[in-house]
Amino acid sequence: MVVETEHVECLMGWLAYGSPARSLVGAERLVEKLAVVVFQGDYDWPTSTSRADDYRDALREWFADDVRESEFVDMADPDTDPGLLIDWFLPVVLEWEEQVARGQREDADGEAPRGWRNPRFDGTPGTEYYRIDAATGEYVYAEREDDEDWVVYDRRRYAEPAWDDAYGLTYRYDRKDGVYEWRDEQTATWEDQAWADAHAAGPDGSAGTSERSEVAWDENRRMFYRLGPNGIYEYADARIPGDESSGCGEVWLSDEQARTRVMPIHLIPGWQDLEGEPWAEGWYTLPDGSGGYTYLHSPDRTPEAGDDGWSQVPPAPPAPLTAEQEEEYAALGYTLDEAAEVIDNLTEALNGLAAPQE
Numbered sequence: 001m002v003v004e005t006e007h008v009e010c011l012m013g014w015l016a017y018g019s020p021a022r023s024l025v026g027a028e029r030l031v032e033k034l035a036v037v038v039f040q041g042d043y044d045w046p047t048s049t050s051r052a053d054d055y056r057d058a059l060r061e062w063f064a065d066d067v068r069e070s071e072f073v074d075m076a077d078p079d080t081d082p083g084l085l086i087d088w089f090l091p092v093v094l095e096w097e098e099q100v101a102r103g104q105r106e107d108a109d110g111e112a113p114r115g116w117r118n119p120r121f122d123g124t125p126g127t128e129y130y131r132i133d134a135a136t137g138e139y140v141y142a143e144r145e146d147d148e149d150w151v152v153y154d155r156r157r158y159a160e161p162a163w164d165d166a167y168g169l170t171y172r173y174d175r176k177d178g179v180y181e182w183r184d185e186q187t188a189t190w191e192d193q194a195w196a197d198a199h200a201a202g203p204d205g206s207a208g209t210s211e212r213s214e215v216a217w218d219e220n221r222r223m224f225y226r227l228g229p230n231g232i233y234e235y236a237d238a239r240i241p242g243d244e245s246s247g248c249g250e251v252w253l254s255d256e257q258a259r260t261r262v263m264p265i266h267l268i269p270g271w272q273d274l275e276g277e278p279w280a281e282g283w284y285t286l287p288d289g290s291g292g293y294t295y296l297h298s299p300d301r302t303p304e305a306g307d308d309g310w311s312q313v314p315p316a317p318p319a320p321l322t323a324e325q326e327e328e329y330a331a332l333g334y335t336l337d338e339a340a341e342v343i344d345n346l347t348e349a350l351n352g353l354a355a356p357q358e
Contacts, residue, residue, distance in 0.1 A: 030093065040058075129144060265314075
């Protein structure tokens with residue numbers, strides 16, 4: 001017995017978004033793993049009915065020489081219980097995933113399989129793709145599918161712990177949330193900045209000094225910092241936010257104020273590559289207080305938190321040109337950059353003609 005299109009269509013119907021079976025234990029994970037391992041990253045496969053034959057062929061390939069194919073065929077029937085198939089099929093797909101990770105299913109060129117796109121990517125830089133470490137069986141992560149540097153999640157999210165002489169505590173930087181955490185050795189837990197500030201200030205809040213420390217640059221937050229007279233760290237943006245060479249600004253903020261300020265989007269943790277991108281210029285962000293961000297395009301000035309227009313929708317780069325658009329630009333005899341320059345020059349000339357004469 002082999003997998004037929006009707007069996008795939010039955011599976012798709014059961015696991016389509018909003019169907020009763022989709023809420024069963026293991027269903028979401030089965031959808032995710034089938035997308036990653038079998039259906040080449042197509043996370044919408046349960047609703048892509050026009051591709052049922054493609055999914056049938058993919059399953060046949062994975063079931064090749066596997067006696068369990070007949071079991072799948074028996075259970076992928078509208079008259080059976082979808083929960084039984086989910087409970088049976090999920091371990092099978094997880095086994096396939098491990099085979100790929102261990103290099104037991106090499107491609108035609110004999111190359112080891114690459115990582116898969118991380119469906120649970122949470123914004124932590126360097127966790128866009130994942131695979132299973134063949135030696136430890138652990139999930140490891142990297143920025144690209146063909147990356148050579150694969151490490152466990154915590155090493156991507158957190159910087160190596162270090163000692164802070166001023167606070168007398170060990171700290172680490174959380175690259176996902178853009179905050180520092182401080183080690184409470186008594187409870188063996190990591191605490192937030194407010195806890196560390198209280199620790200540094202002492203029981204009666206008088207543990208500070210009468211002078212501020214020298215100003216230094218924090219590469220993680222991309223801000224200047226100093227130790228205030230109360231013994232607590234203060235932060236200031238560079239004159240050009242994120243650019244150390246522009247010098248220190250004049251406004252000093254507490255940790256909380258620094259975390260909740262308006263800032264250019266390239267200062268969001270993990271978004272530093274947007275600095276200098278033309279389409280990202282003039283875009284600002286404001287933390288929403290629940291771990292996310294709001295966004296506003298303000299090309300002429302730094303906006304205020306109370307301005308209208310803040311949106312939960314992040315900016316995105318312009319869509320790539322279609323083949324037809326590329327042909328149209330080529331027919332003009334200009335490259336895209338040259339065409340943009342001509343348009344800018346023409347606009348400037350027209351504005352000059354319209355300017356009032358003195």
